[in-house]
Amino acid sequence: MQESMLLSKNKGIVLPGDSVDLEGLKSRNGIYKSGENEYRSEFFGVVQVGEEFVDVVSFAGTYMPRRGDKVVGKIIEIGPSMWIVDINSPYTSLLHINDCPWRVSSGDLKRFMKPGDYVYAKIMSMNEIKESWITLKDVGLRKLEGGSVISIPPPKVPRIIGKGGSMVNMIKDSTQTRIMVGQNGHIWVDGAPENISVAVEAIRLVETEAHTTGLTDRVAEFLKSRKGETVGN
Amino acid sequence: MGTESDIKLINEDGTRIDGRTAEELRPIKIETNVLNRADGSALIEWGGNKILAAVYGPREAYPKHTQDINRAIVKCKYNMAAFSVDERKRPGPDRRSIEISKVVSEALTAAIMVEKFPRAQVDVFIEVLQADAGTRIAGLTAASVAVAAAGIPMRDFVVGCTAGKVEGKIVLDLCKEEDNFGEADLPVAVMSNSGKVVLMQMDGSLSLDEFNQATEMIVRATKVINQIQRDALSAKYAASMEGGE
Numbered sequence: 001m002q003e004s005m006l007l008s009k010n011k012g013i014v015l016p017g018d019s020v021d022l023e024g025l026k027s028r029n030g031i032y033k034s035g036e037n038e039y040r041s042e043f044f045g046v047v048q049v050g051e052e053f054v055d056v057v058s059f060a061g062t063y064m065p066r067r068g069d070k071v072v073g074k075i076i077e078i079g080p081s082m083w084i085v086d087i088n089s090p091y092t093s094l095l096h097i098n099d100c101p102w103r104v105s106s107g108d109l110k111r112f113m114k115p116g117d118y119v120y121a122k123i124m125s126m127n128e129i130k131e132s133w134i135t136l137k138d139v140g141l142r143k144l145e146g147g148s149v150i151s152i153p154p155p156k157v158p159r160i161i162g163k164g165g166s167m168v169n170m171i172k173d174s175t176q177t178r179i180m181v182g183q184n185g186h187i188w189v190d191g192a193p194e195n196i197s198v199a200v201e202a203i204r205l206v207e208t209e210a211h212t213t214g215l216t217d218r219v220a221e222f223l224k225s226r227k228g229e230t231v232g233n
Numbered sequence: 234m235g236t237e238s239d240i241k242l243i244n245e246d247g248t249r250i251d252g253r254t255a256e257e258l259r260p261i262k263i264e265t266n267v268l269n270r271a272d273g274s275a276l277i278e279w280g281g282n283k284i285l286a287a288v289y290g291p292r293e294a295y296p297k298h299t300q301d302i303n304r305a306i307v308k309c310k311y312n313m314a315a316f317s318v319d320e321r322k323r324p325g326p327d328r329r330s331i332e333i334s335k336v337v338s339e340a341l342t343a344a345i346m347v348e349k350f351p352r353a354q355v356d357v358f359i360e361v362l363q364a365d366a367g368t369r370i371a372g373l374t375a376a377s378v379a380v381a382a383a384g385i386p387m388r389d390f391v392v393g394c395t396a397g398k399v400e401g402k403i404v405l406d407l408c409k410e411e412d413n414f415g416e417a418d419l420p421v422a423v424m425s426n427s428g429k430v431v432l433m434q435m436d437g438s439l440s441l442d443e444f445n446q447a448t449e450m451i452v453r454a455t456k457v458i459n460q461i462q463r464d465a466l467s468a469k470y471a472a473s474m475e476g477g478e
Contacts, residue, residue, distance in 0.1 A: 012322075013470055015385065015390060015462075015463055016381050016386070016387035016389060016390055017388060017389035017424070017426040017427075018426070019426075030386070030387070032346075032465070034388075040388070040426070042346060042386035042387065042388070043384060043386060043387075044381040044382065045384075059382075059384060059470070060272065060273065060382065060383055060384030061383070061384025061385070062272075062290075062291060062292075062384070070314060088351060090290065090292050090293055090352075090353040091293060091353070092293070098317070129302055129350065129352055130350075130351055155384065211470075
């Protein structure tokens with residue numbers, strides 16, 4: 001136990017049930033209270049101590065929908081007035097015709113989106129049994145045409161985005177691609193085929209080294225070394 | 234259990250048939266993420282046991298009538314390969330493996346935060362490739378590592394060990410001969426930090442004193458086994474730090 005206490009400081013590895021030293025901060029994700037002033041990890045992951053909160057970030061895991069999250073979803077089924085969307089979570093999500101930007105009459109859904117199409121959508125509401133509804137009625141939300149979708153473990157999404165979007169913007173700029181990162185771990189990449197492959201390689205680099213520090217510099221270096229292979233630069 | 238035999242299970246010097254002392258574990262080795270399709274997996278080699286554990290989920294529970302609106306259900310399937318024992322085992326579920334699946338599911342349900350995943354299920358597959366006594370505990374120990382590797386939230390780690398009575402003596406971690414010809418077998422699984430018991434079964438009979446002695450031995454042994462579980466998970470992490478998969 002003492003060992004795990006020591007590890008908890010400064011981004012150490014913890015296992016489920018290990019006590020986490022909050023150092024006077026508040027607990028947030030991946031930590032549960034097991035007694036008076038006793039906090040334990042829920043995951044096998046790393047402890048991240050921020051300015052206000054302490055989190056345990058798991059190395060793996062599924063995506064749990066949260067209201068307001070923007071996700072890349074795949075249409076898997078058509079109902080009379082809803083599309084059923086796979087959002088890479090244990091639960092499927094629903095997209096009602098009233099929440100899409102087109103005037104769709106009931107029963108005519110397949111004219112707009114068919115199974116296999118991808119959407120960039122926002123989670124509008126969710127109930128206590130994790131049923132969720134998504135919407136396309138907001139700025140930047142749309143059906144994704146062309147491009148390709150890759151998948152990464154959802155806990156690694158924050159590293160792909162970077163502080164204030166720094167990482168993803170860097171990849172976008174230097175590979176001349178359009179990228180949409182869903183909180184659920186699906187990433188849509190569009191551009192010239194050569195550019196897409198470099199962008200995907202960069203994303204995979206972030207994925208494998210998500211738990212390390214100084215990652216932005218290494219990705220910048222990687223992108224610089226591959227600059228000759230992209231078109232449009 | 235209790236089968237008559239001429240085999241001398243405990244030597245004059247107090248060592249056991251495989252040369253171990255009364256409170257000595259067989260060598261244990263755990264490797265994680267051995268299967269690519271599974272969300273989490275582990276391979277355990279515990280003495281002569283070789284067991285694969287694979288975890289999938291949480292995912293939507295099917296058939297739908299098994300869904301619980303308040304929590305996830307843990308569906309465990311323990312299976313012994315036909316070639317895992319000396320005489321060919323008839324493949325498919327039998328009374329024994331259905332029972333083990335049930336008790337292992339219940340042990341894992343106690344550790345997994347099932348209330349976070351309403352309507353979902355977590356699938357745990359335990360495949361015994363080679364059996365050498367204590368497979369339910371070895372399988373559960375591996376399954377617990379696989380669940381952690383899958384990133385499923387858990388309150389605590391599940392770790393187990395067996396003890397038993399052989400020729401009137403309480404010994405830890407029975408091997409096959411001791412299991413077959415001994416007088417009692419007591420598999421116990423606990424949660425590593427809280428110490429709560431999540432699985433306990435007994436075959437044969439023990440007096441209260443013997444039982445207490447056996448459980449004390451088991452609790453001491455689970456500390457050692459838990460460290461092996463921890464090392465197995467962290468080892469993969471250390472390897473990925475160096476850039477390997």
